[in-house]
Amino acid sequence: MANMTGATLLELDNVTKRFGEHVAVDHLTMNVQQGEIVALLGRTGAGKSTVMGLLMGSISCDEGGVRVAGHDPSRDFQALRGKMSVSFQTDRLLPWRSAVENVELGMQILNFPKDKIRPTAVEWLRRVNLNGAEDKYVHELSGGMRQRVSLARALAVDPELLLLDESFSQLDHVTSQVLRRDFAQIVREYGKTCVFVTHRIDDALEMADRIFVLAAPARVKLEIVLNAADRANPARMAGIHEEIAAAIGAGPDE
Numbered sequence: 001m002a003n004m005t006g007a008t009l010l011e012l013d014n015v016t017k018r019f020g021e022h023v024a025v026d027h028l029t030m031n032v033q034q035g036e037i038v039a040l041l042g043r044t045g046a047g048k049s050t051v052m053g054l055l056m057g058s059i060s061c062d063e064g065g066v067r068v069a070g071h072d073p074s075r076d077f078q079a080l081r082g083k084m085s086v087s088f089q090t091d092r093l094l095p096w097r098s099a100v101e102n103v104e105l106g107m108q109i110l111n112f113p114k115d116k117i118r119p120t121a122v123e124w125l126r127r128v129n130l131n132g133a134e135d136k137y138v139h140e141l142s143g144g145m146r147q148r149v150s151l152a153r154a155l156a157v158d159p160e161l162l163l164l165d166e167s168f169s170q171l172d173h174v175t176s177q178v179l180r181r182d183f184a185q186i187v188r189e190y191g192k193t194c195v196f197v198t199h200r201i202d203d204a205l206e207m208a209d210r211i212f213v214l215a216a217p218a219r220v221k222l223e224i225v226l227n228a229a230d231r232a233n234p235a236r237m238a239g240i241h242e243e244i245a246a247a248i249g250a251g252p253d254e
């Protein structure tokens with residue numbers, strides 16, 4: 001929360017999205033402030049990835065409005081170029097490129113100065129604890145290392161906003177625990193805004209300033225605001241965990 005400025009960076013205003021007859025998002029209203037880390041939880045099919053698609057502009061809504069830094073992401077691609085980075089469950093690394101070359105990709109697409117690209121990529125690999133792995137190819141990296149490369153690539157373009165869909169969920173528990181700790185620290189340190197989707201309540205509790213539990217068709221079933229005092233209070237965290245589990249697990253639409 002240290003980096004929050006109070007300005008709204010993301011806005012979903014009464015958004016409805018249908019796929020044919022199927023309502024995937026039903027009059028959803030949700031805001032994210034600058035510098036906030038927000039987690040989206042909810043059962044499979046709740047509409048989490050659809051919400052992420054609406055935010056990144058790959059899906060346009062049928063009703064309502066989506067705003068990212070004041071722009072409509074499905075129309076104003078150009079205005080948002082370089083401001084937003086995404087990382088998905090599947091790491092989407094290029095197998096014919098080494099780790100450092102994969103991190104360079106986003107900067108190359110955005111025409112960063114040529115002499116800045118390599119040092120910046122190497123520095124981000126160091127920040128995600130992958131120094132020494134720069135020249136390894138994707139098949140030589142573990143799943144956790146690949147996720148780190150993917151995150152380094154997302155962060156290297158210095159985006160204002162990071163959108164992560166299940167980026168931590170493929171990993172074993174210990175790897176994902178270390179990675180999400182490092183990641184939350186980096187996001188806070190550099191003042192980024194982040195929305196991430198996860199299936200794990202613990203991920204959300206550990207990293208997020210705010211948690212939304214979505215229920216199909218994507219509507220906010222529960223909203224939780226967390227601060228450092230909450231995190232330091234195990235009984236309070238256990239209570240919140242239970243509340244979230246109940247919200248995910250029950251309901252007329254499940």
Ligand SMILES: Nc1ncnc2c1ncn2[C@@H]1O[C@H](COP(=O)(O)OP(=O)(O)OP(=O)(O)O)[C@@H](O)[C@H]1O
Binds near residue numbers: 022043048
């Ligand atoms: N392109 C599409 N065409 C048709 N239906 C879709 C499409 N994308 C999503 N849906 C439907 O919209 C609903 C929400 O899907 P979405 O992928 O957003 O869920 P999710 O919360 O991300 O689920 P998961 O946890 O499994 O990733 C689902 O019922 C899904 O079948």
Ligand SMILES: [Mg+2]
Binds near residue numbers: 048165
């Ligand atoms: Mg999904």
